[in-house]
Amino acid sequence: MAEQDPKQPENEVQDEQTANPEAQLETAEEVAAAEAADAGAEGDTEVSLDDELSQLQEDLLAARDAALRAQADAQNVKRRAEQDVEKARKFALERFASDLLPVVDNLERALEAASGDDEAIKPIAEGVELTLKSFIDVLGKNKVDVVDPQGEPFDPNLHQAITMIENKEVEPNTVTAVMQKGYSLNGRLIRPAMVMVSKGG
Template identity: 60%
Template sequence: MAKEQQNTQEPLEGVQDAVDTAVEAGAAEPQAADDTQADVLQQLEESRAEVDALQKELAELQPRAQAEIQNIRRRAEQDVEKAHKFGLEKFANELLPVVDSLERAIEASQGEGEQLQAIREGVEMTLNLFLSSMEKFNVEQVNPEGQPFNPEHHQAMSMVPAEGVAPNTVVTVVQKGYLLNGRLMRPAMVMVAKS
């Protein structure tokens, strides 16, 4: 019987060892689970911080992007407006020599005689009709005779002595200038009084 008791104790000791090993392993698992859970929580907090930073950056960039879109729209509208306003510039520039020729014809017909007078009146009427047509499209004539010299709208051909005229005053207009919607198409070529 003592032998049987000894045989039953040996398997019990083996079981006890297995239980002790399992308890030790079980005690280690909760600690590993706690470590894993802490790592996950830390990563979650880092992700939240990144999301918050990105949302803040987006909130800062959004007004800037809207302002840039407004600027692009405004520039496009200005370009379209300029295209409408100054689209006729080349056409109007081509017509200016016609006006010049009509004016020269009027000047050349200065003289006596009914035929010359009739030609002159016809050319004057044509010129006036032509100038009024150009005014409809905002083409203005610059005829600065007797006015102070303006380098923005006038081109001085020469300076001449002139009595009774203030210095830097336009004495003679050699060729009239023109503006399209306030923008200079061609400067007036003038002679200016010396000081």
């Protein structure tokens, strides 16, 4: 008996592949498809990383903007609080000073009434004058200033016109008489001056 060639099965496989080129083609297409799929997956990964990076950059910008806005708001709140404290400190005496102004008015009226040649009244007038001067000095030390616009142009922000009188000797809209002095505290008007104003003839 002749011995069987052990290499025959390999030859048969090679012969089958050579005889069936379509099988080789299908195998090559599968390999190409697999490679293309791998390449596509890598491309998708790169695209998704780019998108994620862009989103992170946007989030960072948004967080930075929010932090800057919060810092600005905090500074504004602090500044407003400091302004409120300063106003409270500057104008804490406003009501107290307003309540004292009628006392000053009464002292001025008493001084006017005591003016004269009567020797018996002169000591009283001097005492009232000294008291009034001390009172005005104390008000001045506490930033309470007198508004006495005699002869000045009328200012509706500082003066209250009681009446207008015709006076050809002065310019129209001039304060010709001060019926009651005004006062301001740290530049804020706490009582307008009551005045008479000239008008043209």
